[in-house]
Amino acid sequence: MGLLDQCEELFKTxxxxxxxxxxxxxxxxEIRRGYYKVSLQVHPDRAPxxxxxxxxxxxxxxxxAVLADKEQRAVYDEQxxxxxxxxxxxxxxxxxxxxxxxxxxxxxQDILDFEKQYKGSDEEVEDLKRVYLxxxxxxxxxxxxxxxxxxxxxxxxxxxxxRAIDAEEVPAYKAFTHESVKKKNIRKRKAEKERKEAExxxxxxxxxxxxxxxxxxxxxxxxxxxxxxxxxxDLEAKYCKKPAAGKKGKKK
Numbered sequence: 314m315g316l317l318d319q320c321e322e323l324f325k326t327x328x329x330x331x332x333x334x335x336x337x338x339x340x341x342x343e344i345r346r347g348y349y350k351v352s353l354q355v356h357p358d359r360a361p362x363x364x365x366x367x368x369x370x371x372x373x374x375x376x377x378a379v380l381a382d383k384e385q386r387a388v389y390d391e392q393x394x395x396x397x398x399x400x401x402x403x404x405x406x407x408x409x410x411x412x413x414x415x416x417x418x419x420x421x422q423d424i425l426d427f428e429k430q431y432k433g434s435d436e437e438v439e440d441l442k443r444v445y446l447x448x449x450x451x452x453x454x455x456x457x458x459x460x461x462x463x464x465x466x467x468x469x470x471x472x473x474x475x476r477a478i479d480a481e482e483v484p485a486y487k488a489f490t491h492e493s494v495k496k497k498n499i500r501k502r503k504a505e506k507e508r509k510e511a512e513x514x515x516x517x518x519x520x521x522x523x524x525x526x527x528x529x530x531x532x533x534x535x536x537x538x539x540x541x542x543x544x545x546x547d548l549e550a551k552y553c554k555k556p557a558a559g560k561k562g563k564k565k
Contacts (some may be wrong), residue, residue, distance in 0.1 A: 348377040428461040450486025464504030
């Protein structure tokens with residue numbers, strides 16, 4: 314599967330700029346900032362054991378590699394295609410190491426601190442309005458795309474977007490204002506299932522409600538005997554596969 318198809322599947326858009334939450338005219342510094350923000354949400358340290366997050370992290374690295382390269386970005390802007398055979402998109406590349414080279418001072422605590430500062434900020438409000446417009450009010454897709462959000466944040470997210478609608482900053486999409494009860498119930502059941510799984514994991518590890526997320530993640534990473542491999546082992550298993558024959562993907 315080509316990069317653009319992967320973006321469509323994982324981020325609900327084949328537009329590389331939309332994946333990073335930036336506009337086409339964004340300068341290099343904003344491209345880098347966008348990559349930083351989105352990658353924090355799915356960084357292996359933030360979501361240990363979550364293979365979907367690991368895959369997203371890999372794809373984000375490729376998106377940034379394309380947009381950070383002047384020649385590749387120019388080709389993408391002009392023709393809407395990505396050179397899948399480019400060295401920068403090599404499947405054997407260790408994207409965790411690449412990320413650490415770009416952001417060498419970032420620690421797990423920095424990731425969690427970013428989340429605390431981001432929630433409720435003007436930056437979050439603007440990002441939520443952007444994904445609201447991108448997904449035309451579909452709250453399922455909005456919650457999947459929004460940074461640092463779980464289903465527990467849904468009431469808060471909805472309030473932010475409703476205020477934006479009332480202020481006529483964004484249109485009132487029917488998918489948002491008249492969402493079906495069935496869709497709400499499905500999302501509620503999914504949230505309850507995830508909450509129960511998290512509580513079971515917390516109990517299994519012997520952590521109480523006052524323990525920080527940092528402690529939980531560190532304990533999970535150390536618990537090899539319970540099925541958690543080291544971060545490096547996970548990355549090697551994921552990324553050290555021989556790439557298939559390269560193909561160029563066309564932008565949708």
